[in-house]
Amino acid sequence: MMMTNDAKDDLALEALFEGARSDAPGLSPDFMARLEADADAVIAKQTTPAAVKTTISLRARIAAAMVPVSGLAAATLAGVWIGFHVPSSDFADGLAFGDSADFDVSAFLPAVALSGFSDLEVDG
């Protein structure tokens, strides 16, 4: 059975492509050396003290931005803890702390939340 021109073209093309796939050009030692020198130069530039300082500064800003978030999260967790750990069915009794009506609200907050708020005051 005779093949059509298109089929012959596809056959020829596929054989050519297959040959090309196994015929990738190699890297010369000189070219490899240039590529490695480029990498070394860029890496050295990016890891200079100035570049590292920029990175730390960015991290510090992100950490500072997280402080109010962590304080709010701690306060929320404290509220949830109170809700689940009140021994009596009378919620008011749970908040009364015995006979005293005066209490420090910070007693509900873990240390991390307080430090977060104090940082906020310093920053602000």
Next chain:
Amino acid sequence: MQHANPEAAPDVAPDAALLVAVANGDASAARVLIERLAPRLLSHATRVLSDRTEAEDVVQETLVRLWKVAPEWRQGEAKVSTWCFRVLVNLCTDKLRARKPTVDIDAIAEPAADLQSVVEQMTDTARRDALNGALATLPERQRQAVVLRHIEERSNPEIAEIMDIGVEAVESLVARGKRALGAALRGKRAELGYDDDQ
């Protein structure tokens, strides 16, 4: 199974993990990436540009851009190799558009020696020259798409990402490119040793 820690097994670490190591100042990770990426990038650039020196230049520029982007690399957004091919394709496009179209398929595809007497020797070199010569006659976008699809064996969706076009446009470019290649090579088929009715 791939190892995530490039320091433990750099040869099998994912490209993205190696790039993070590069961002942290690890030059050995950069060397592994060079060995992994550069041959494929150079292969594509050489076929598209038909000029080894220019091909090396665009590969070099592509990798420099990769090292520079390493500290800001966002994991999971793109494959490192896809990103590199995208940069490379654009650099090749710039090079090609700066040229005048001077390619002559007959001048390139015709082997210099007498085909009748060197049929056995003709195979690899002549076929490679014929393919490269025919590729050089294609419009730039078709050429890049055909090489990515049929020589680099990239998927159509990945080529779409590399070339910043839709998958249907890729299919169209590849199909038209193959037809044009076939037309360019049809007259050479016998010389290339593919003329049997198989």
